[in-house]
Amino acid sequence: MGIPVPMATRIPVRITVNGVEYAAEVEPRLLLVHFLRDNLGLTGTHVGCDTSQCGACTVYLNGQSIKSCTVLAVQANGGEVTTIEGLAVGNDYDPVQQGFWEMHGLQCGYCTPGMIMSSHALLDRNPNPSEEEIRHALEGNLCRCTGYQNIVKAVQRAAELRAGK
Amino acid sequence: MVAEKLVGQPLKRKEDPRLITGAGNFLDDIKLTGMTHAYVVRSPFGHARITSIDTSRARAMPGVVGVFTGEDLAAVNPLPCAWPAAGGENNMNTPRVLALGEVHQVGDPVAVVVAETRYQAKDAAELVDISYEELGTVVDAYKATLDGAPQLHENAPNNVAVRWTCGKDADEVSAALAASDVRISQHIVNQRLIPTSMEPRGSIGRYDEGTGDYTLWATSQAPHVHRLLITAFILGIPEQKLRVISPDIGGGFGQKIFCYFDMPLVLWLSKAVGRPVKFFEDRSENYLSAAHGRDHITDVEIGASRDGKITALKVDTYANLGAYLSTVAPGIPTTLYGRMVAGCYKIPAIHVNVTGVYTNTAMVDAYRGAGRPEATFLIERVCDLVAQETGVDPAEVRRRNFIQPADFPYDTGIGMLPYDSGDYEKALDKALWNSSYADLRAEQARRRAKGNRKLLGIGLSSYVEVCGIAPSKYMGAQGWGAGLWESANVRIHLTGKVVVTTGSLPHGQGHETSFAQLVGDELGVPFDDIEVEWGDTLGTPFGFGTYGSRSLTVGGTAIYKSTAKIREKARLLAAHMLEANPEDVIWQDGKFQVKGSPESSKTMQEVALAAHVAYDLPEGMEPTLEATTFYDPPNCTFPFGTHICVVEVDADTGEIDLLRYVAVDDVGNVVNPLIVDGQVHGGIAQGLAQALFEGAVYSDNGELMTGTMNDYAIPKASQLPVYELDRTVTPSPVNPMGVKGAGEAGTIASTPCVANAVIDALAHLGVRHIDMPITPEKVWRATSAR
Numbered sequence: 001m002g003i004p005v006p007m008a009t010r011i012p013v014r015i016t017v018n019g020v021e022y023a024a025e026v027e028p029r030l031l032l033v034h035f036l037r038d039n040l041g042l043t044g045t046h047v048g049c050d051t052s053q054c055g056a057c058t059v060y061l062n063g064q065s066i067k068s069c070t071v072l073a074v075q076a077n078g079g080e081v082t083t084i085e086g087l088a089v090g091n092d093y094d095p096v097q098q099g100f101w102e103m104h105g106l107q108c109g110y111c112t113p114g115m116i117m118s119s120h121a122l123l124d125r126n127p128n129p130s131e132e133e134i135r136h137a138l139e140g141n142l143c144r145c146t147g148y149q150n151i152v153k154a155v156q157r158a159a160e161l162r163a164g165k
Numbered sequence: 166m167v168a169e170k171l172v173g174q175p176l177k178r179k180e181d182p183r184l185i186t187g188a189g190n191f192l193d194d195i196k197l198t199g200m201t202h203a204y205v206v207r208s209p210f211g212h213a214r215i216t217s218i219d220t221s222r223a224r225a226m227p228g229v230v231g232v233f234t235g236e237d238l239a240a241v242n243p244l245p246c247a248w249p250a251a252g253g254e255n256n257m258n259t260p261r262v263l264a265l266g267e268v269h270q271v272g273d274p275v276a277v278v279v280a281e282t283r284y285q286a287k288d289a290a291e292l293v294d295i296s297y298e299e300l301g302t303v304v305d306a307y308k309a310t311l312d313g314a315p316q317l318h319e320n321a322p323n324n325v326a327v328r329w330t331c332g333k334d335a336d337e338v339s340a341a342l343a344a345s346d347v348r349i350s351q352h353i354v355n356q357r358l359i360p361t362s363m364e365p366r367g368s369i370g371r372y373d374e375g376t377g378d379y380t381l382w383a384t385s386q387a388p389h390v391h392r393l394l395i396t397a398f399i400l401g402i403p404e405q406k407l408r409v410i411s412p413d414i415g416g417g418f419g420q421k422i423f424c425y426f427d428m429p430l431v432l433w434l435s436k437a438v439g440r441p442v443k444f445f446e447d448r449s450e451n452y453l454s455a456a457h458g459r460d461h462i463t464d465v466e467i468g469a470s471r472d473g474k475i476t477a478l479k480v481d482t483y484a485n486l487g488a489y490l491s492t493v494a495p496g497i498p499t500t501l502y503g504r505m506v507a508g509c510y511k512i513p514a515i516h517v518n519v520t521g522v523y524t525n526t527a528m529v530d531a532y533r534g535a536g537r538p539e540a541t542f543l544i545e546r547v548c549d550l551v552a553q554e555t556g557v558d559p560a561e562v563r564r565r566n567f568i569q570p571a572d573f574p575y576d577t578g579i580g581m582l583p584y585d586s587g588d589y590e591k592a593l594d595k596a597l598w599n600s601s602y603a604d605l606r607a608e609q610a611r612r613r614a615k616g617n618r619k620l621l622g623i624g625l626s627s628y629v630e631v632c633g634i635a636p637s638k639y640m641g642a643q644g645w646g647a648g649l650w651e652s653a654n655v656r657i658h659l660t661g662k663v664v665v666t667t668g669s670l671p672h673g674q675g676h677e678t679s680f681a682q683l684v685g686d687e688l689g690v691p692f693d694d695i696e697v698e699w700g701d702t703l704g705t706p707f708g709f710g711t712y713g714s715r716s717l718t719v720g721g722t723a724i725y726k727s728t729a730k731i732r733e734k735a736r737l738l739a740a741h742m743l744e745a746n747p748e749d750v751i752w753q754d755g756k757f758q759v760k761g762s763p764e765s766s767k768t769m770q771e772v773a774l775a776a777h778v779a780y781d782l783p784e785g786m787e788p789t790l791e792a793t794t795f796y797d798p799p800n801c802t803f804p805f806g807t808h809i810c811v812v813e814v815d816a817d818t819g820e821i822d823l824l825r826y827v828a829v830d831d832v833g834n835v836v837n838p839l840i841v842d843g844q845v846h847g848g849i850a851q852g853l854a855q856a857l858f859e860g861a862v863y864s865d866n867g868e869l870m871t872g873t874m875n876d877y878a879i880p881k882a883s884q885l886p887v888y889e890l891d892r893t894v895t896p897s898p899v900n901p902m903g904v905k906g907a908g909e910a911g912t913i914a915s916t917p918c919v920a921n922a923v924i925d926a927l928a929h930l931g932v933r934h935i936d937m938p939i940t941p942e943k944v945w946r947a948t949s950a951r
């Protein structure tokens with residue numbers, strides 16, 4: 001919570017989210033995740049913790065997957081963000097979304113947007129990860145429902161789909 | 166053509182498209198016009214008297230709409246406890262919406278700030294000045310009962326909330342113990358857990374001045390029950406003036422069954438400030454004050470014969486219930502634990518004594534499995550202790566004590582309803598086969614003989630649990646403060662599309678899919694034409710919600726029965742349309758056909774249209790195809806199975822490697838195997854995590870040391886094994902679909918399975934028991950002490 005800061009302090013930012021540029025004046029302490037959720041209404045990005053553990057808030061910032069609860073909106077100034085809402089092209093799901101659906105990689109779906117974004121980032125780096133690499137890469141994303149087995153399968157399936165299989 | 170049955174198919178889930186695209190609608194996603202935000206000021210002390218509260222500085226902060234304390238809500242009743250332990254002593258104390266005079270745990274809500282934004286509410290909350298006079302604290306359930314321990318509540322001497330027993334008379338069981346050839350006693354701690362659904366809890370209240378109606382959006386596994394409790398017991402408003410809505414719920418695991426302070430609070434606040442009010446807790450608030458699970462201290466005395474038959478069991482358990490009684494807290498360590506300690510075994514003499522205790526900690530209530538994990542952990546550790554003491558193989562000990570298929574329905578003699586059906590040996594044998602058990606034991610012997618420092622451990626757990634908790638009459642006799650049936654309305658619209666409304670409340674279990682599968686088969690309607698609606702007291706008949714793996718067994722059966730009613734009415738109408746005798750019209754291949762002339766038929770959609778336009782109905786028939794069922798089952802269901810875990814323990818470092826995890830579960834008939842497997846996976850993960858990683862820890866002064874995800878060890882993908890699943894299918898005779906329930910089995914089975922595996926690895930060193938979580942440090946201490 002910290003020491004209250006003078007509310008008057010507002011900083012202008014320009015952030016491109018899912019291809020659309022937004023301009024806003026924000027408090028310096030505003031977290032990127034709250035900017036996305038509260039200012040832009042992009043509520044697909046979730047908050048599951050207050051200590052940067054759960055990864056439910058994972059988005060892309062300038063091509064890198066980050067935990068948006070751990071970045072200030074002002075730090076994203078001038079940047080490009082992709083959220084779960086920006087992944088599907090029209091009615092076509094991204095292969096990672098498709099993989100999660102086919103393999104039952106989600107139950108309650110709360111961790112899922114972050115899980116999908118992290119998996120997407122993994123496949124960008126490593127298009128054909130081993131099971132161990134997948135489990136390791138997803139260490140920053142917690143899921144309480146699935147026990148992870150079907151998430152691993154979902155990522156493997158997504159890798160296949162991306163390879164056109 | 167015979168339409169392929171939907172039931173039994175691993176169909177992709179209907180709910181997923183919205184969830185994989187970020188279009189789910191969770192509580193914190195909801196924004197209402199004019200909505201304000203509440204932030205709660207909580208006690209930093211485990212036990213203290215509030216001497217003064219000054220809200221003036223907070224009120225002066227920007228954006229603040231109002232600041233309220235317990236005094237302001239003095240006229241509001243405390244939260245109810247709806248499940249006292251029947252036949253026992255209950256010294257009831259429940260929390261107030263905001264504390265009044267005294268706090269009893271760190272995190273007790275003391276004041277609330279309502280502001281334009283959440284950030285502003287938090288800022289102002291910092292400036293609510295509260296003075297406390299600290300009082301003594303106690304966090305351990307056993308120590309709390311000793312003379313001289315700090316007292317939490319006046320009406321609960323020695324902090325005893327509940328005293329309860331079941332089974333045979335204590336003396337009789339002592340005599341049976343004395344007469345047993347083998348006697349073992351063991352102290353066993355089942356540590357406290359924090360459920361940790363990935364979505365924390367929250368609520369939004371809106372009061373409509375014009376109509377006097379309230380609306381509550383809540384992360385609730387049981388919206389109808391919450392409406393009842395909030396209106397009739399807490400706020401004292403007419404039940405029909407409150408509508409409760411559960412949006413998409415990000416996991417619950419029991420924690421979202423209960424009625425929490427914030428639910429009546431946001432309603433009260435909304436009326437007070439004249440605007441909607443949202444409360445959504447931070448993860449650390451969730452850890453501090455939402456209900457925890459387990460936390461038992463048990464001494465067990467075991468009598469057995471030399472060939473491994475259990476002859477007597479005497480159980481003395483201290484159940485930590487926290488600072489107050491949560492909604493159904495006393496029922497968990499009594500009916501759902503005490504009455505299940507026999508497990509899958511015929512044990513002639515059992516006595517269970519349970520003391521539920523107040524301590525300066527978060528309330529404890531049902532957490533995935535609720536009582537059965539504690540019971541199963543106990544009895545499955547007992548089996549291994551007997552094996553170790555007698556030298557009989559652990560698998561053989563189980564086999565020798567099993568209730569046999571011919572014994573069902575079987576009464577364990579400790580007050581549980583009779584077990585419905587089972588073939589425990591079949592599941593055991595399948596698990597032994599799938600794990601190559603004999604080879605594993607041979608490998609273990611080889612390693613031991615060679616003095617290999619990589620110790621192999623093989624753990625078993627044969628479990629039975631009780632699901633679909635009901636019937637109302639039994640539960641009423643157990644102290645449960647309401648019925649426990651379930652409702653379903655099914656209707657076929659003019660266009661042939663089907664809407665199902667259920668009193669069940671999915672929060673990850675995929676009801677929209679499974680229920681559509683069962684309805685599709687029964688009504689001959691395509692899967693995509695069926696919509697399952699839930700979670701709004703306005704649109705659904707009263708229902709009890711989802712917990713205790715009851716959704717398919719009780720809620721699903723209510724749906725099934727509604728479809729049967731519709732089909733019968735539709736058959737009569739079809740006969741009328743076909744100008745046939747009703748006796749000659751049958752439902753076959755998804756159509757109504759005249760016996761012997763299949764070309765003369767009507768589809769359900771055709772009949773639905775006729776039923777709706779109602780131009781030509783048989784004499785006395787009402788229009789439309791719609792049926793509601795309130796289903797109260799005759800018994801519970803009792804899923805079972807055997808899990809086997811293989812671990813490698815490093816004798817020098819205590820490091821534990823999970824080599825294999827083999828599960829054979831019998832959940833009766835399966836509607837969607839993909840979903841059932843998913844439930845088992847997740848269940849195993851949670852139970853396994855109790856064995857090896859998780860544990861809530863309090864300091865002596867009542868501070869939660871594991872208050873964030875940084876300190877509380879939720880398992881990660883890299884820490885969990887591959888689950889090798891298999892099934893046996895023993896249909897339940899209790900319901901027409903023969904289903905038993907699958908939501909909790911994995912959690913119940915896996916904790917003792919994994920603990921037994923690690924202890925088994927060390928058994929030849931003389932290690933008999935290690936309390937959970939079994940960390941490398943504990944293993945190292947246990948082995949290096951030898």
Ligand code: FES
Pocket residue numbers: 046047048049050051052053054055056057058067068069070
């Ligand atoms: S919300 Fe948990 S890591 Fe960001």
Ligand code: FES
Pocket residue numbers: 105106107108109110111112142143144145146363415416673
């Ligand atoms: S699906 Fe529920 S937390 Fe992952």
